[in-house]
Amino acid sequence: MTGQQIIKKARSEGRSLLTEIEAKELLKGAGINVVDTRLATSKEKAVSISKELGFPVVLKIASADVVHKSDAGGVKLGLGTAAQVGKAYGDIMKAIKKEYPQAKIEGVSVQKMARAGVEVIVGMSKDAQFGPVLMFGLGGVLVEILKDVSFRIVPLVKRDAREMIHEIKGYPLLEGYRGSEKVDVSNLEELVLKVSDFVDKTPDIKELDLNPIFAYSDGAVAVDARVVLEDAS
Ligand code: ADP
Ligand code: MG
Numbered sequence: 001m002t003g004q005q006i007i008k009k010a011r012s013e014g015r016s017l018l019t020e021i022e023a024k025e026l027l028k029g030a031g032i033n034v035v036d037t038r039l040a041t042s043k044e045k046a047v048s049i050s051k052e053l054g055f056p057v058v059l060k061i062a063s064a065d066v067v068h069k070s071d072a073g074g075v076k077l078g079l080g081t082a083a084q085v086g087k088a089y090g091d092i093m094k095a096i097k098k099e100y101p102q103a104k105i106e107g108v109s110v111q112k113m114a115r116a117g118v119e120v121i122v123g124m125s126k127d128a129q130f131g132p133v134l135m136f137g138l139g140g141v142l143v144e145i146l147k148d149v150s151f152r153i154v155p156l157v158k159r160d161a162r163e164m165i166h167e168i169k170g171y172p173l174l175e176g177y178r179g180s181e182k183v184d185v186s187n188l189e190e191l192v193l194k195v196s197d198f199v200d201k202t203p204d205i206k207e208l209d210l211n212p213i214f215a216y217s218d219g220a221v222a223v224d225a226r227v228v229l230e231d232a233s
Pocket of ligand 2: 212
């Protein structure tokens, strides 16, 4: 499906929140590197997709009604065998039915377990005066507790992308602080620019979060994505 088809489908179903799989497909189409992620509508399918992708894998609840997947027990990491995948599928369904009895569940998303990297986030939200604004920061607890983030107004030029990455307080972590992996920062700059171009060309998107992106010495990959659409006009 093209980006416009994904957006149209969600709208036709009365949804403004895209699923993780839809959001990743949209971003992939914009040239942004995401973990290959597939939908499994049964336990058996989750196992067969895991075998195709190769272990270890990650299972996540696939439901447009569940925004914070891990809070609800909807994310199982590092599954190394078919038996573990089968059990994780059951555990996720049980947890979600308890936390969100009303949720419409599509199944689970199945993806490769990505190698650990430095976690960063890229987000977009719309400001009443400035329009789309991009945010960059270190991911995980660092963004939640320290709010170590930077902002630029869309569309960004190369220099904006470079500056917004360099100006966060945690920047030394990207340079390989005390044994952490030295990150390919120019690749991150390109990623930020691609997101800027994409949101600039796609006014249907109201909010976007790539959280987290795993940054490495030789590239970066988004392992989670959230996209909220504007209300249909
Ligand atoms: P949530 O909806 O809770 O934000 P995420 O998809 O971000 O769910 O998953 C929670 C955490 O699990 C992530 O912050 C990341 O650390 C880890 N994670 C998610 N997907 C993967 C993956 N494919 N490979 C490795 N770690 C992952
Ligand atoms: Mg996330």
